[in-house]
Amino acid sequence: MTAHRITSVDSDDNRQGSADHIQYVTVVIGNQLFGLPISQVHDVFVPEKVTQVPLAPPEVAGVLNLRGRIVTAINMRRKLHLKPNDVDQGMMAVGIEYKGESYGLVIDAVGEVLNLPRKEMEANPSNLDFRWAEISGGVHRLEGQLMVVLDVDRLLSSLIEPKAA
Amino acid sequence: MDDLLREFLTETNESLDVVDVELVKFEQEPNNATILNNIFRLVHTIKGTCGFLGLPRLEAIAHAAETLMGKFRDGVPVTHEAVTLVLASIDRIKDILADLEAANGTEPEGTDRDLIDELERLSISADNDDMSAEMATAMAEEKAAEEEVGTDIYQVLERPLRPGEVSLDDLERAFQEAEVEIELPAVEEETEEDSEAAGAAVAEAKASQKKVVRPMNPGSKGTAPSQGVSNQSIRVNVETLEHLMTMVSELVLTRNQLLEIVRRHEDSEFKVPLQRLSNVTGELQEGVMKTRMQPIGNAWQKLPRIVRDLSQELDKPIGLEMIGAETELDRQVLELIKDPLTHMIRNSADHGLEEPAERVAAGKPEKGNITLSAYHEGGHIIIEVKDDGRGLNLEKIKEKALKNGVATEAELEKMADQQIYKFIFAAGFSTATNVTSVSGRGVGMDVVRNNVELIGGSIDLRSTQGRGSSFIIKIPLTLAIVSTLIVEAGGNRYAIPQLSVVELVRVQSNSDHRIERLKDRPVLRLRSKLLPLVHMSELLGQTDEADLDEDNGFIVVMQVGSQSFGVVVDGVFHTEEIVVKPMSSMLRNINMFSGNTILGDGSVIMIIDPNGVASAMASYASGTLNDTVEDERDNEDTHVADADAPISLLLFRAGSEEPKAVPLSLVTRLEEFDVNKIERSNGRDLVQYRGSLMPLVYVNEGDHHKSEGTQPMLVFSDNGRSMGLVVDQIVDIVEDRMNIEVVSERQGVLGSAIIRERATEVIDLGYYLPLAYDDWFMRKEINATTKVRKLLFIDDSAFFRNMLTPVLKAAGYDVTVCSSAQSGYGLMEKGTEFSAIVTDIEMPEISGYEFCESLRRDTRFHHMPIIALSAVVTPASIEKGRQAGFDDYVAKFDRPGLLAALKDVLTNEFGVAA
Secondary structure: OOEEEHHHHOOHHHHOOOOOEEEEEEEEEOOEEEEEEHHHEEEEEOOOOOEOOOOOOOOEEEEEEEOOEEEEEEEHHHHOOOOOOOOOOOOEEEEEEEOOEEEEEEEOEEEEEEEEEHHHOEOOOOOOOHHHHOOEEEEEEOOOOEEEEEOHHHHHHHHHHHHHO | OOHHHHHHHHHHHHHHHHHHHHHHHHHHOOOOHHHHHHHHHHHHHHHHHHHHHOOHHHHHHHHHHHHHHHHHHOOOOOOHHHHHHHHHHHHHHHHHHHHHHHOOOOOOOOOOHHHHHHHHHHHHHHHHHHHHOHHHHHHHHHHHHHHHHHHHHHHHOOOOOOOOOOOHHHHHHHHHHHOOOOOOOOOOHHHHHHHHHHOHHHHHHHHHHHHHHHHHHHHOOOHHHHHHHHOOOOOOOHHHHHHHHHHHHHHHHHHHHHHHHHHHOOOOOOHHHHHHHHHHHHHHHHHHHHHHEEEOHHHHOOHHHHHHHHHHHHOOOEEEEEEOOOOEEEHHHHHHHHHHHHHHHHHHHHHHOOOHHHHHHOOOOOOEEEEEEEEEEOOEEEEEEEEOOOOOOHHHHHHHHHHOOOOOHHHHHHOOHHHHHHHHHOOOOOOOOOOOOOOOOOOOHHHHHHHHHHOOOEEEEEEEOOOEEEEEEEEEOOOOEEEEEEEEEOOEEEEEEHHHEEEEEEOOOOOOOOEEEEOOEEEEEEOOEEEEEEEHHHHOOOOOHHHOOOOOOEEEEEEEOOEEEEEEEOEEEEEEEEEOEOOOOOOOOOOOEEEEEEOOOOOEEEEEOHHHHHHHHHHHHHOOOOOOHHHHHHOHHHOOOOOOOOEEEEEEEOOOOOOEEEEHHHOOEEEEEEHHHOEEEOOEEEEEEOOEEEEEEEOOOOOOOOOOOEEEEEEEEEOOEEEEEEOOEEEEEEEEOOOEEEEOOOOOEEEEEEEOOEEEEEEOHHHHHHHHOOOHHHHOOOOOOOOOOEEEEEOOOHHHHHHHHHHHHHOOOEEEEEOOHHHHHHHHHOOOOOOEEEEEOOOOOOOHHHHHHHHHHOHHHOOOOEEEEEOOOOHHHHHHHHHHOOOEEEEOOOHHHHHHHHHHHHHHHHHHHO
16 A cells, blocks of 8 residues: 655745645545645545445445554545546545544545645635535635635534434 | 542542442351451551541541441440441542542541441440440350351361461450551551550561461451452553553554465465464463453442342342352453443342242242352353342233333234243333332333443343242453454455354255245244344345345344344355454444454454344334334334334135225234034123133124134234134235225224225224123223324224224324324424324323323413313213313213214314314
């Protein structure tokens, strides 16, 4: 299983102004660029040997063993109501810790690390699909494309809480 | 809190537990000096330490208690009063200690004057007794001396004294003369206090103590070993152990992975070292597991005291015997069974054991016995709580089961006694007639069962009327590691805990072991039983039943509680010890899985929860005829029998060719009698049935039974009375909706319905029952409801519920049925709207009157038409009904009256609304 510690990816130039800048790990899900705050990303890995969990919510792709920890893999395409991935296309996952448990967001590809000024983030456009708006913290206008900021807490709690009720 | 104080708290709590046990023992053998000395020593230690740590309240109580016990040692007779008081003091000390811990080391405010005064009073009165009865004391002393000699001989005889050793006699004398207690070496501050008085004797006593204390131990039952061990043990924080355990679990998993890799490479140089690593890991795992093990006796420590208190409270002598206290089990498990055990002991003492007089009358000794035993059996621990009391009352349980609606009379008939006993594990099921302060509130055995099942255990019981009952709990040694069977279904692997697997059966289409189907539900003939089956994939919602491959696969026969069933899987691999890891919170709501784990090959596997499977099976079953116990509990609010749901109908022919039908749930049994057995008396046909005469009723007046051969009939029973409905032929049992399309004018027929695509007459049992017994309806209550509008119909009798629902449906009402006022109220609270309510009057818990009154107080239901149904109709009862707020009061047997009343109130209601 290949995995890189993201922390080592940091370049020194990006270390500066942490107060008004946020570092994002960019990922691609169905041709759309998303950004995850780097502080919340533990690692990036290729999901292998995913065990299906019957009766689980449809967004749950399954569970897998990542260095001795059991990680719940979440199919982001399904969560975002996008078409399923082509079979042969490579898959990546972003490892996240939430309330003491490990989750893996299954995405299409990992991009780069961006250091973006806080104040440049804009609120969700009002016509954004509500299923996206639910888990989006805002939008950054980058050159040539838009980047949606994924709100990890909202994303995971939206999956956990309805069941707890 | 400083370390010293923490240490003190832990140690003192432990000592107090011992004192509790010892005191109870002492009360039974007041002349046993060893026990007394032991208690004395412990209390003294506590007193000393308290003084040292500056805890005046504790010190004062301990001192007063010690003084009183000192009198015992001087030969004052031991009374129950005194022991109770000392126990109360111990309790007080415990309370203060708890506060102390909570308040971080500060003694709570307050005074214990009451307790101390009482203790002192007893001490003084003991003194007085002493003085006035010097002679007696002298004699007592002599006696005590004799006794001591007696024990001494026993002890000394074990081996002769070696040179330099002191005899126990001498030692005892030295202690007495020195007026000094045997002290724990740890409590040094005391020595100062006593040193003046002690003088040289102390030195002597101590010197001799060192040598002799050990040989003395074998005689001093039980307490000694703990003393011996204490020097060689250290206290370790539980968290540290838990962490260690987790790490070892990880190690085991990694080891399994390595082994798996090496298995693939034939001659790897890693093989030998890995083998060693594997062995060491195994041993390490075992070792760490051991640190978590504790003797079950720890969970039992409080029981003697509880039994003693119960014995006094209930005023019956009770003995408690504990066998196998040294049996070890995981401390996590230990914690979880403490409460259930206590509860069961209370139950046995309160309900199990009879009153002394009753016991004597039954030829048993006055003193009741409760035996608690524990032993290992194949990876499990068996704990048995046994009493020699009256045993479970089968009739009462049956009665209660009927009343609670968890089973019908017909079902009860078929059940073995064992099965019926098990009803006591259902919620809200207490057969105790009196609610005592001890037990009988009906929250009990179900909680016990839940707690036991929660930790993967099972509970069973045996009972013999008049001889006693015993509860057997089987629990796994540990929760952390589970032995599982790895199976495959639908391309995925799952782990099933071995504990619930009874056997494996290979499916073969051409042998006995083939899957058969009953109404599409797979079953297996397994020896003498019919085993319900379910395919794993179906359970997990992955395939449709139709896709099942009937020729291949295995059936995992599982047992959960009293329920047996088979789970069909595609393949069975091997067994594996796995370390259970909790499910992610995102998946925790799936009750089919209890956890997951990483297998040797590194993949994650889901662990099947047998309880989840069992309840899934139960819900399948409830789709058919009768609710299971489990279901009854789950659906408390949906208690409502959906009148539109398909029900089982018995089709028969009688009198004419047209098929007739009656709801199967009403029929108690089908019988065939030899026509010779039919007798005629008082102008009607009767048969002798189960020791009494059963009247026979014909569908059409003037019909006759057959003249030869056997006569089939449907037997309807309620409350011990039976009626036989003579039929020509029993045709079939079908499941269908009973929509009565043409209402009948003819007596005895509710109307016609399409059943099995044929017009079928639905029999009105309500017409025939009074033909057998005029007063049938007087004995029980009927319910009814009417017209297109929604009716809520409440009756506690399942029999009448079943019978009247069709009657009301036939009258055109949409009927919702409840078995109690509570559940009816629950439905209304939830916003279900009804046009009218028809309720039985005589119901347990909440009567019809109370129900009506409470509804009238609620503004929402102020104008709701409510009709009372009762067997008793007197001017007084009608008046009472009116006062309660009923719109009408109808006799149960007066069905036309009921329908009329309904029509009446509903029209009125319309008037009001308009």
